[in-house]
Amino acid sequence: MSVPPFLLAPPRRVVVLNPTGRYAARQVAEMRAAGTPILAGIALGRGGGMLDGLPLLDSLAELEEPADAAVLYTPPEGTGDAIRQCAAAGIGTVVAAAEYVPVHDALRAAHAAREAGSWLLGPNTLGFCIPGEGGTLLGSVSPAFCTPGSVTLLGRSGTLTLATARLLTRAGIGQRAVIHLGGDAVIGRNPHEWLAALAQDPATRAVLYCGEIGGDKEYALAEAVAAFAKPVVATIVGRHAPADRQMGHAGALIGAERETAARKLAALRAAGAHAAATPYAAIDILRELLAP
Amino acid sequence: MRLTEAEGKALLRRHGISVPRGLLLPEEGLPGQAAGWAGLVLKAQVAEGGRGKRGLVRLVAPEELHAARDAMRALLGAQGAAVGFLLEEAAPVSRELFLALRIDGTAQGIELLFAADGGVAVEEGDAPLRLLLDPGAPGLAEVIHAALRGHLPGELAARVARLAARLAGVMRAEDLELLEVNPLAVLENGSLLALDAKLVRDDAALGRHDAAATEASAALEEAALSPLEREARSRGFTLVEMPGDVALISAGAGLGMLLVDLLADHGLSAASFMDNRRGGAAETTEARLEAAFALAARPGVRAILFYTTLASRPVAERIDTLLAFLARHPAPKPLYVGFAAAPSASRGFDAAAAAERLRAAGVARLVDDPLALVGAMAADLGARAA
Numbered sequence: 001m002s003v004p005p006f007l008l009a010p011p012r013r014v015v016v017l018n019p020t021g022r023y024a025a026r027q028v029a030e031m032r033a034a035g036t037p038i039l040a041g042i043a044l045g046r047g048g049g050m051l052d053g054l055p056l057l058d059s060l061a062e063l064e065e066p067a068d069a070a071v072l073y074t075p076p077e078g079t080g081d082a083i084r085q086c087a088a089a090g091i092g093t094v095v096a097a098a099e100y101v102p103v104h105d106a107l108r109a110a111h112a113a114r115e116a117g118s119w120l121l122g123p124n125t126l127g128f129c130i131p132g133e134g135g136t137l138l139g140s141v142s143p144a145f146c147t148p149g150s151v152t153l154l155g156r157s158g159t160l161t162l163a164t165a166r167l168l169t170r171a172g173i174g175q176r177a178v179i180h181l182g183g184d185a186v187i188g189r190n191p192h193e194w195l196a197a198l199a200q201d202p203a204t205r206a207v208l209y210c211g212e213i214g215g216d217k218e219y220a221l222a223e224a225v226a227a228f229a230k231p232v233v234a235t236i237v238g239r240h241a242p243a244d245r246q247m248g249h250a251g252a253l254i255g256a257e258r259e260t261a262a263r264k265l266a267a268l269r270a271a272g273a274h275a276a277a278t279p280y281a282a283i284d285i286l287r288e289l290l291a292p
Numbered sequence: 293m294r295l296t297e298a299e300g301k302a303l304l305r306r307h308g309i310s311v312p313r314g315l316l317l318p319e320e321g322l323p324g325q326a327a328g329w330a331g332l333v334l335k336a337q338v339a340e341g342g343r344g345k346r347g348l349v350r351l352v353a354p355e356e357l358h359a360a361r362d363a364m365r366a367l368l369g370a371q372g373a374a375v376g377f378l379l380e381e382a383a384p385v386s387r388e389l390f391l392a393l394r395i396d397g398t399a400q401g402i403e404l405l406f407a408a409d410g411g412v413a414v415e416e417g418d419a420p421l422r423l424l425l426d427p428g429a430p431g432l433a434e435v436i437h438a439a440l441r442g443h444l445p446g447e448l449a450a451r452v453a454r455l456a457a458r459l460a461g462v463m464r465a466e467d468l469e470l471l472e473v474n475p476l477a478v479l480e481n482g483s484l485l486a487l488d489a490k491l492v493r494d495d496a497a498l499g500r501h502d503a504a505a506t507e508a509s510a511a512l513e514e515a516a517l518s519p520l521e522r523e524a525r526s527r528g529f530t531l532v533e534m535p536g537d538v539a540l541i542s543a544g545a546g547l548g549m550l551l552v553d554l555l556a557d558h559g560l561s562a563a564s565f566m567d568n569r570r571g572g573a574a575e576t577t578e579a580r581l582e583a584a585f586a587l588a589a590r591p592g593v594r595a596i597l598f599y600t601t602l603a604s605r606p607v608a609e610r611i612d613t614l615l616a617f618l619a620r621h622p623a624p625k626p627l628y629v630g631f632a633a634a635p636s637a638s639r640g641f642d643a644a645a646a647a648e649r650l651r652a653a654g655v656a657r658l659v660d661d662p663l664a665l666v667g668a669m670a671a672d673l674g675a676r677a678a
Contacts, residue, residue, distance in 0.1 A: 100570040102497035103395055104464050110400050142634035157546020159601050185397030212546055217398050237549040240556040245532050248545025248567030280663050
């Protein structure tokens with residue numbers, strides 16, 4: 001099992017695809033303020049120009065040296081292609097922000113990234129933050145919500161990942177990394193793959209997983225929990241969501257009993273995870289687990 | 293979007309997949325092309341399972357056709373007005389199979405499900421055979437055939453395998469999340485016919501396809517929404533109405549679901565869930581407030597909860613929007629507000645002054661922690677903690 005490159009060393013050569021839109025430009029400014037080493041923005045037709053002092057290029061191929069991480073603000077129709085371009089360019093970490101990427105595009109792109117050895121976050125992700133001095137921000141997980149420590153937070157929902165990072169910080173529990181995996185049914189790497197990678201990360205002492213209703217990713221996660229030597233605390237939102245209604249995310253729909261929060265939590269508990277009804281309860285458990 | 297059977301079958305027909313001859317029943321008369329059909333099956337075009345058990349699929353004689361349609365309309369009640377009726381030629385079926393393809397998001401492939409006993413029997417029979425497909429791989433039919441061989445005679449297994457491989461291509465070409473053929477009929481002459489079809493198209497890819505070809509499906513989906521949900525959709529966000537006593541305004545799916553859960557844990561229940569919608573306006577706060585206030589005007593709704601996390605979008609803008617709205621629309625029920633704003637969102641923002649302005653505008657409580665906010669609301673309303 002491979003490890004995301006950004007857990008081994010901070011990325012040094014970051015590019016941002018489609019950085020010029022209003023939302024993207026704001027995120028680029030935040031990342032630069034956080035110290036992320038962004039070399040260039042890739043914006044077809046804007047090559048030779050600048051975005052607030054950031055050089056713009058028409059193509060990834062125009063980089064003098066290859067990038068080691070890419071953040072994509074490409075619109076959903078183009079995201080699959082942009083991911084495959086990044087994979088073909090050998091970029092090890094790819095953060096694909098767009099929501100509403102067609103699922104067949106995401107399937108093809110996820111395969112391409114996997115085959116190239118790239119770690120793809122998203123589609124539909126806020127990216128990740130490794131808090132602290134020399135940390136990394138790729139995306140929109142505000143470092144102000146985070147504080148350095150030893151818990152790795154894995155979230156399926158962006159807003160919930162942000163809210164939970166903030167609660168952890170308030171509770172005095174620092175984070176090794178805050179990672180928004182992506183909210184879609186098809187994302188670059190599944191929760192169980194992240195867990196296997198974190199087994200090899202000495203800086204992670206415990207994992208907090210925040211999942212949601214719909215789909216079956218938590219069953220594969222449960223299998224991985226059984227083989228994971230560090231504590232895993234898990235919570236699933238949507239305990240009181242109605243069946244057969246899509247709750248925002250493309251995958252957040254209870255189509256069968258096994259997709260409910262109760263069943264997922266039960267499976268994770270049976271596998272050895274500490275199951276918590278809410279992020280608050282999860283934090284209480286973590287506090288006890290991490291007590292000296 | 294779930295396609296009606298008629299539109300799903302039209303799609304399959306365009307890809308050369310065999311489906312029964314059929315047409316949409318006009319209000320009056322028997323269309324000429326159906327006159328020579330061996331038998332007639334009338335099927336109400338509702339996007340739900342179990343139609344046969346509900347009396348919404350019937351074998352009919354030509355003279356019974358319109359009476360049968362009227363009986364189905366009566367069964368459907370108010371829903372019936374938006375429903376079309378598919379008239380098909382009955383087929384000489386010797387065997388029914390079950391075949392489905394779905395996106396498996398975790399395995400990142402297309403999963404094939406097959407059962408040798410299709411139709412209604414599939415729900416009572418053994419678990420279907422499952423096989424993960426790589427639709428781009430060469431020799432896909434051979435791979436499927438190897439899995440089916442133990443379940444069907446060789447030649448039939450080959451026919452089903454070839455059909456399944458073609459359907460995997462249809463899935464991709466048509467951006468389908470699910471393509472279920474049940475029953476897949478084996479006719480007396482050995483050929484295969486998709487007697488029923490359930491197709492679900494990826495909403496994110498709707499723009500790639502001809503909307504006119506799925507007009508009835510879209511109309512059915514729209515008809516299933518409440519008036520407020522329809523209004524929300526037209527204004528660029530998603531609203532899910534629920535039987536509840538707190539009108540909830542939130543942004544972000546996970547945070548919204550957390551708030552729904554926290555309310556329930558405190559003996560309250562959310563009357564709404566909101567999230568962004570593709571192609572919606574960048575700013576929908578005012579439209580969300582309007583929807584929530586409309587819900588809150590109902591007698592069973594006791595309070596309004598407004599909570600949002602702002603990582604970079606300026607919190608001052610959001611509060612100005614809220615204050616301007618409140619100036620025009622006093623809250624019909626007590627309003628509880630919370631913001632989790634990162635420093636970059638709060639730059640140049642005077643939180644104390646904003647809190648004072650919100651209180652002056654009638655906000656019952658301003659608390660930045662979701663649990664504390666819901667707890668305060670429950671205490672005020674006298675709700676019992678679960």
